[in-house]
Amino acid sequence: MKGVVIGGGIVGLSSALELAERGVDVTVCEQGSIGTGSTERSVGGIRAQFSTPINVELSRESMRVWNEFTERFDAEIDYRKTGYLFLARSEETAAAFEERVAMQNDRGVRSEVLDPAEACEICSGIDPDQFVAATYSPTDGFADPHLALQAYARAAAAAGVDVRTQTPVSDVIRAGDRDRGDGTGGARVMGVETPDGRLDADIVVNAAGPWASDIAAMADVFLPITPKRRQIAVVQPETPVPETDPLTVDLESGSYFRPDRDGDALVGGHFADNDPASDPDGYPRSMDFEWSIDALEAAAEWTTYFGPESAVKRGWAGLYAVTPDDTAIVEETIPGFITAAGFSGHGFQHAPATGQLVAELAVDGEASLLGIDALSSDRFEGTDEEKAAGRTERNVV
Ligand SMILES: Cc1cc2nc3c(=O)[nH]c(=O)nc-3n(C[C@H](O)[C@H](O)[C@H](O)COP(=O)(O)OP(=O)(O)OC[C@H]3O[C@@H](n4cnc5c(N)ncnc54)[C@H](O)[C@@H]3O)c2cc1C
Structure with missing residues (x-):
């Protein structure tokens, strides 16, 4: 064939x-x-930690490969399992968290619902007063693409x-x-x-x-399938982000960060839901300065890391290929x-x-x-x- x-x-x-x-x-x-x-x-x-069974199952089967990647491919990919932490500001989102975690647990995922104080134990830099619940799974993480x-x-x-x-x-x-x-x-x-x-x-x-x-x-x-531009900023935070922090998402604002190395963090966020389609052959591949300021300010709203002394070091843009x-x-x-x-x-x-x-x-x-x-x-x-x-x-x- x-x-x-x-x-x-x-x-x-x-x-x-x-x-x-x-x-x-x-x-x-x-x-x-x-x-x-x-x-x-x-x-x-x-x-x-996804909200639909099919995405959880794609993750479960993919993680079998990611977990053995170094042995199978004889390659280091800097796979760091510091977890993902999702934060809810509303009772409505908190209720959805309960349902999602039950669905994930049914599929063998070790995710759990936490209260804000428990979430703070996992990521000390968040402001617990802004949130009502969180979900966390310790086996989530990230690798070097x-x-x-x-x-x-x-x-x-x-x-x-x-x-x-x-x-x-x-x-x-x-x-x-x-x-x-x-x-x-x-x-x-x-x-x-x-x-x-x-x-x-x-x-x-x-x-x-x-x-x-x-x-x-x-x-x-x-x-x-529509290409949509997304941006990332590499930030030197005022207060270094511990490398043990999870990838942490304020679900309702869309703002998120994850630790990089030496206290730096990657900061992102989708602040416009109906952003226009981008031309994959011609979209701007560099980060917009204005966006990076918005992303940093958004992250500073709910964390203690990104105070006024934080500096954006660099960034980039790429495309999601989005279905409805x-x-x-x-x-x-x-x-x-x-x-x-x-x-x-x-x-x-x-x-x-x-x-x-x-x-x-x-x-x-x-x-x-x-x-x-x-x-x-x-x-x-x-x-x-x-x-x-x-x-x-x-x-x-
Ligand atoms: C900012 C950002 C953050 C992201 N974060 C995550 C994340 O944390 N986790 C995650 O899972 N995903 C993440 N993604 C999404 C992820 O990058 C994509 O879903 C994934 O890379 C898709 O891989 P792909 O192989 O389908 O596409 P691509 O990597 O885009 O590869 C498609 C290839 O097709 C080639 N091609 C196109 N047309 C032709 C043609 N006519 N002839 C020959 N070749 C052609 C292109 O040149 C390209 O190399 C992120 C994306 C962005 C932009």
């Missing part, structure tokens, strides 16, 4: 590795270099994957493609066009991150064309399980690692415009 994976980010490389390990002859087409996309611009968060991506690239190449950088896919070929436009185009995807010519394939995987809807359009498929319900699409969208995209800010951590699911879909024709009905694009109803509109779950990190 021949496979082409479009995209040399962590989802594409994980998929390529898993396909190769199941005997598929795989070529990865990456338009730029390894790391051109969102993966290297991520915060590297890995958590099982650059190191993880390079490890996946090396492992894929060692497994026999032909990783081609500077190789943009310009079209996705369907059976009867030459007749496309006359209503006679065939259904099955047969390969892709590249500057080096056509690559025939039994299976084509769309792992193009923020470009995924463009790739889908090449196959005459609509996917409601902030959950990925993983499916065989049309015969021979597998979608693994729309991770909505969770794609770094969910790449290991996704690679396995893609390989199962390609080789076995169905997923067995976990049930993936909730990842089907059929869940979005209405016209293409209606599908693209609206969001149901507030996204964090």
Whole structure:
């Protein structure tokens, strides 16, 4: 079996590795270099505390890989399990916390609901008076996305994957493609066009991150995946942030931070819910100064770390590939064309399980690692415009 994976980010490389390990002859087409996309611009968060069962299950299965990553890939990825701490300001959110933790516990996650004083014991820099409840899971954490991506690239190449950088896919070929436009185009995807010519394939995987809807359009498929710009600031706080602090999120404001090294912190936040779509080929990749001031002020509102002597050292912007319900699409969208995209800010951590699911879909024709009905694009109803509109779950990190 021949496979082409479009995209040399962590989802594409994980998929390529898993396909190769199941005997598929795989070529990865990456338009730029390894790391051109969102993966290297991520915060590297890995958590099982999600509000929907499917995301918890993707995390649970991915964490099996993250936990053994160093041994399997012979690579250090600076995986630090200092937990995630979510904070609630309202009784409504606190009630939702109870339900979420019960759902997570049912799936083997060791998360728990804490009162503000208990949360303070885990992260001493928060102001407990502003919150009514928290959730914490000690096995959540974060890793270095650059190191993880390079490890996946090396492992894929060692497994026999032909990783081609500077190789943009310009079209996705369907059976009867030459007749496309006359209503006679065939259904099955047969390969892709590249500057080096056509690559025939039994299976084509769309792992193009923020470009995924463009790739889908090449196959005459609509996917409601929108690129949205997100920013991160690296801050030297007035009071050093302990390296043992969890990734801590004020859920209702969207403000969050996590420790970096030597007392520094990464600070982020989504302060505009309906921010416009960004052009993945042309968006500003540097951090906006005004945004960094807002992010720092927001973090200073509920923590003791980010007083007036804090300094923004640097920062960057990247793209989330967002679906209407902030959950990925993983499916065989049309015969021979597998979608693994729309991770909505969770794609770094969910790449290991996704690679396995893609390989199962390609080789076995169905997923067995976990049930993936909730990842089907059929869940979005209405016209293409209606599908693209609206969001149901507030996204964090
Ligand atoms: C600021 C920020 C913070 C984040 N924090 C987290 C976090 O804490 N935890 C987490 O899990 N996730 C996080 N994410 C999300 C995460 O980065 C993404 O979900 C993940 O990297 C997606 O990986 P990917 O392989 O699907 O996409 P990408 O890494 O974007 O890779 C897609 C690749 O496809 C290539 N491509 C596109 N079009 C073509 C074409 N025509 N031909 C060939 N190649 C093509 C691109 O060049 C790109 O390299 C964050 C993202 C941002 C921006």
